[in-house]
Amino acid sequence: MRTPMPRLVKDTKTAIWFFRWTLPKRIQQTDLPKTLYLSLKTRELRLAKCLAGVLNLRVETMKKLPNLNEANLRKMLEIDLERGIFRADTPEEIAQGMSLIENIGRIRSNSPAPASSAPALPKTPYMQPTSPLFRKVADEVVKEISLTLKESSVYKYRKTYEIYIAAKGNRFLEDITREDIKDFKEKLLTEGNVPHTVNGHLGRLQALFEFALNNKYIKGENPAEKLHIPHSKKKIKTRDKFYDEDLKAIFTWESYKKMAITPDYFWGPLVCLFSAMRIEECTSLQITSFKSDDGVPIMHVKDAKTPSGIRYVPLHPTLIKMGFLDYMEEVKKLGKTELFWYLSNGALGELVNHNGTRKNLSRRFSEYLKKVGVKADDNCFHSLRHTTITRWVARNINNSTIYTLSGHKSEENTHYNYLHSLPSKSLKEATDALDFEDMLDLKDFDWKPSLVRLLAREEKRAKASARVPRRTAPKSKA
DSSP, X not given: OOOOOOOEEEOXXXXXXXXXXXXXXXXXXXXXXXXXXXXXXXXXXXXXXXXHHHHHHHHHHTTTOOOOOHHHHHHHTOOBTTTTBOOOSSHHHHHHHHHHHHHHHHHHHTOOOOOOSSOOOOOOGGGSOOSOBHHHHHHHHHHHHTTTSOHHHHHHHHHHHHHHHHHHXXXXXXXXXXXXXXXXXXXXXXXXXXHHHHHHHHHHHHHHHHHHHHTTSSOSOOTTTTOOOTTGGGGSOOOOOOOHHXXXXXXXXXXHHHHOOSXXXXXXXXXXXXXXXXXXXXXXXXXXXXXXXTTEEEEEEOSOSSGGGOEEEEOOHHHHHTTHHHHHHHHHHTTOSBTTTHHHHBTTBOOOSTTGGGHHHHXXXXXHHHHTTOOOTTOSTTHHHHHHHHHHHHTTOOHHHHHHHHTOOOSXXXXXXXXXXXXXXXXXXXXXXXXXXXXXXXXXXXSHHHHHHHHHHHHHHHHHHHOOOOOOOOOOOO
C-alpha cells in the first residue's frame, strides 16, 4: 500500500505544526468544514512528520466510512502515541504504524535506534533526517574558523554552541525553528545577560546556520537571522581613561613593586602606556618582534585583534631608558623565544583558556587599582590604551598616524583606505610625543627583581617536578 505524503501545515505565529485533512467530497456536508486541522503539539519538523505519518495511515482506513459529523471524525483520528495505540486495518499498516511510533519515541528521547533482529521495514522519506546534528555542524564551523581567527574568538564560538546545546539539546538542524532561537534569546536575557552579549551569541548562531545553508545541510531561511537587539552597544558603559592623579598613584614605585613580582606585571602596564598596545598584543611579543628600521627601534605586533592591528610600533625612549632592551637580552641568554615565555609554557603552566596570556595580568592590575584607590566601574587595564590615544590627540597628532600606531581602522575617513605604511621616523615622532615621564617619577623602577624572583620560582618548581618517589622492589617469595 502506498502511504501518502504527510499533510502538514505550520502556524506562522506559534510555529506549531498541524495535520490538515481535506475531506472527500462524498462526506462533505453543510454542517462540516471542508478541511480539518489537528494540532500535532510540536515545533519539531521531524517529529511532526512522523506524527502526521501515523495520522495518514488512519485517514487511508477511513476512506470507506459512511458520512460522519465533525466530532466523530476527530474522535476517529485520536491516537494514543504515548502508549503506541492507533487504528489500522491491515498487517502492513500495523507494521508501518509501529515503526513510526518507535521513531517518534527515539526523536523525543534523542537516542539512537536500537538494534533489531527483525527484518527492516522499508524506510519512508519522512522517517529519515536530512540534516546533521547541531553539534556536528558546530564542530565543523569551529574547525573552519580556527584557520583564520584568533583562539580567543574561536573560544567564543565554541562557548556559544555549548551554551545552546545545554539549553535546547543536540537536535537535528532541520528541526530547529526560529521560535527555538527566540526562546534561547529570551533565556539569555532572563539570566541577566546584557544585550551586547546576547547579540554576540545570536551572531554566532546565525553564522552556524549560514554555514549549514551554504553547505546544503538545510534549506529555507536562516532561523537566527534578524533577531539581534538594536542599539545594544549604547547600553554598554564606555571605558574611561586614567587622569594625571590616577597615573601618579598607579606608577609610584613603592606601590608598584608590590604588584610587579613577574616581568609581565612589571613591563605590561608600562609598555601599553607608552605604545597604546592592547594587553595581549604586549604579552604575546616575541624576541623576533623587535627590529630596527632607519635607526628606529620598533616592535612588530603580530598577535592582533584585527588585520589592521598587525603593525609596527616604535619603542618609546622612556622604555629604553628603563632597561627594556636589557631585559630582552637577558631573555635571549635564557634561550627563550617569547618575551614573557612563562605565560604559555613556563612556571605558571600551560594556559589554554580563551584569555590566553592576558588573563592573570588583567586580573592583577584591576586588584592593584583597588589597592591604590583608582579603581572605578569604567576603568581597567584597557584604560591605559584610552589614556595613550587621548594624549596623542591632545598633542595634535593627526588621525592617520594615531590609527596606524593604535591598530585602528577608521570607518569614517575614506582616505584611510589609501594610507600605506608610514615611515618609522614619522611614527617615532608621534610616539615620542607621549610625555608621561614628565609627570611620573620612574627613576627608581627596577625590572631585575621581578626576573630574579621568576627564575627562582621556575627552578623551585622544576626541582619539585623532578622528585620521583622511590619504590622499593617487592621481596621475592622463598
